[in-house]
Amino acid sequence: MNRESLIKQIKKKKSFLCVGLDTDLKKIPSHLLEHDDPIFEFNKQIIDATKNYAVAYKPNIAFYEMLGPKGWESLQKTLDYIPQDILTIADAKRGDIGNTSTYYAQTFYDTYSFDALTIAPYMGSDSVLPFIREDKWAIVLGLTSNAGAMDFQNQKLANGKLVYEHVMERCAEWGNEGNMMFVVGATRAAFIADLRKRIPNHFFLVPGVGAQGGSLSDVAEAGLNTDIGLLVNSSRGIIYAGSGKDFAVKAEEAAKEIQSEMEKILLLSGLI
Amino acid sequence: MNRESLIKQIKKKKSFLCVGLDTDLKKIPSHLLEHDDPIFEFNKQIIDATKNYAVAYKPNIAFYEMLGPKGWESLQKTLDYIPQDILTIADAKRGDIGNTSTYYAQTFYDTYSFDALTIAPYMGSDSVLPFIREDKWAIVLGLTSNAGAMDFQNQKLANGKLVYEHVMERCAEWGNEGNMMFVVGATRAAFIADLRKRIPNHFFLVPGVGAQGGSLSDVAEAGLNTDIGLLVNSSRGIIYAGSGKDFAVKAEEAAKEIQSEMEKILLLSGLI
Numbered sequence: 001m002n003r004e005s006l007i008k009q010i011k012k013k014k015s016f017l018c019v020g021l022d023t024d025l026k027k028i029p030s031h032l033l034e035h036d037d038p039i040f041e042f043n044k045q046i047i048d049a050t051k052n053y054a055v056a057y058k059p060n061i062a063f064y065e066m067l068g069p070k071g072w073e074s075l076q077k078t079l080d081y082i083p084q085d086i087l088t089i090a091d092a093k094r095g096d097i098g099n100t101s102t103y104y105a106q107t108f109y110d111t112y113s114f115d116a117l118t119i120a121p122y123m124g125s126d127s128v129l130p131f132i133r134e135d136k137w138a139i140v141l142g143l144t145s146n147a148g149a150m151d152f153q154n155q156k157l158a159n160g161k162l163v164y165e166h167v168m169e170r171c172a173e174w175g176n177e178g179n180m181m182f183v184v185g186a187t188r189a190a191f192i193a194d195l196r197k198r199i200p201n202h203f204f205l206v207p208g209v210g211a212q213g214g215s216l217s218d219v220a221e222a223g224l225n226t227d228i229g230l231l232v233n234s235s236r237g238i239i240y241a242g243s244g245k246d247f248a249v250k251a252e253e254a255a256k257e258i259q260s261e262m263e264k265i266l267l268l269s270g271l272i
Numbered sequence: 273m274n275r276e277s278l279i280k281q282i283k284k285k286k287s288f289l290c291v292g293l294d295t296d297l298k299k300i301p302s303h304l305l306e307h308d309d310p311i312f313e314f315n316k317q318i319i320d321a322t323k324n325y326a327v328a329y330k331p332n333i334a335f336y337e338m339l340g341p342k343g344w345e346s347l348q349k350t351l352d353y354i355p356q357d358i359l360t361i362a363d364a365k366r367g368d369i370g371n372t373s374t375y376y377a378q379t380f381y382d383t384y385s386f387d388a389l390t391i392a393p394y395m396g397s398d399s400v401l402p403f404i405r406e407d408k409w410a411i412v413l414g415l416t417s418n419a420g421a422m423d424f425q426n427q428k429l430a431n432g433k434l435v436y437e438h439v440m441e442r443c444a445e446w447g448n449e450g451n452m453m454f455v456v457g458a459t460r461a462a463f464i465a466d467l468r469k470r471i472p473n474h475f476f477l478v479p480g481v482g483a484q485g486g487s488l489s490d491v492a493e494a495g496l497n498t499d500i501g502l503l504v505n506s507s508r509g510i511i512y513a514g515s516g517k518d519f520a521v522k523a524e525e526a527a528k529e530i531q532s533e534m535e536k537i538l539l540l541s542g543l544i
Binding site for chain 1: 398
């Protein structure tokens with residue numbers, strides 16, 4: 001899905017919500033465990049319940065990989081089930097030497113037909129470049145929302161920049177606003193505002209709203225650009241909003257609530 | 273496999289060779305494609321041919337993941353086939369927020385029973401700590417052997433250290449020499465010597481000897497410590513030493529040649 005289609009979807013749904021499909025056998029309602037493929041059954045019902053409010057789905061690959069080959073089958077079925085006009089992001093945080101990154105790109109872009117993939121940038125240009133394609137999205141980790149982000153990303157370089165600023169500015173030279181996004185954690189809205197000045201046009205994928213403490217309105221104020229430029233992810237807050245047989249209804253309510261808030265923000269910002 | 277057993281194996285085999293099982297359907301001899309599982313058949317013959325000369329096997333997970341669920345089955349069969357006294361390393365370069373890293377650790381340490389896993393450190397402490405277990409090895413990317421290593425790892429911090437020095441020193445506070453190693457590229461022997469002073473006791477896993485240009489004797493001189501402390505990886509130079517029906521014989525010759533050189537180095541260094 002290209003940038004134009006993504007923006008069109010956002011305006012149509014009045015939402016920049018990404019739903020994280022971090023589907024965990026230990027957390028899904030117990031009645032689903034009777035199904036042949038409880039992971040897919042859960043995802044299917046979550047997708048049905050939230051597809052009118054979400055413009056992206058982001059399965060975290062760890063949750064599928066841990067189940068062995070069967071987990072990858074659940075992932076494939078989930079992807080096949082997601083409507084074509086919704087962006088699909090493999091949250092896999094891959095990155096390796098060029099030849100190997102090319103294979104990771106083929107895996108997620110071609111074998112599994114994801115639109116986008118998250119990338120760990122530590123190994124530099126030749127680990128990032130193979131993920132750049134005009135019809136796909138390399139979503140590079142910039143500033144993450146976890147406590148450990150302080151350990152390396154937030155170190156000051158001799159040139160005065162912070163490591164994550166340097167990483168994002170260099171990567172933005174390799175990928176343009178039509179094929180690259182950045183992960184920027186919501187727990188630090190002030191940082192997002194500063195990054196928006198440095199990286200004006202690329203989309204930011206923002207995790208950490210809700211459970212991890214970031215406020216949606218703060219993130220939007222700091223991160224929106226004239227093309228919207230934001231995808232805000234919620235995982236647990238939506239998919240585990242309920243724990244009983246009505247989990248999909250609860251998920252729908254939670255997604256709708258965030259979408260309503262996003263609609264207000266987009267209206268107030270004059271973006272729709 | 274613990275540190276004591278690993279060192280014992282190295283001394284017994286007079287080898288610190290790790291064979292990279294980067295098994296690629298496009299590169300294996302064509303006669304193997306008739307088998308039900310050509311990837312496993314290739315690995316099986318490579319393992320039979322090299323197991324007397326190698327102390328570790330390192331499948332790069334990208335090569336298996338790209339084949340879908342079947343690739344993970346080939347990987348599982350390969351792991352089951354590797355003798356128990358040889359270290360198994362998942363070259364997966366994983367790293368995520370704590371909860372998710374825990375799942376990646378379970379996947380590779382428990383579901384697939386690997387002894388070790390390579391880790392991308394960009395997300396900091398809570399992304400690295402879940403991989404630390406007393407009976408397993410977290411192998412953290414320090415200074416990699418690719419050109420892109422210059423982009424971020426080699427940047428100078430305001431405190432005077434290079435990013436990779438800071439990363440390795442901090443990680444060495446989280447994992448000790450019995451549960452953590454570092455990836456240090458062979459293309460930069462002078463850097464290895466300096467790192468050995470900073471990190472005296474941890475094992476270094478060194479890729480990039482041979483095809484990528486590093487010299488084994490330079491690497492050994494720079495990186496050996498009193499407990500040996502080195503694993504040197506060769507992938508293509510061994511597994512694709514031949515391309516015909518005699519590929520396993522050629523792989524054995526290539527592995528034996530490296531082992532012989534390692535034996536000389538260990539003898540000259542007084543380590544065996």
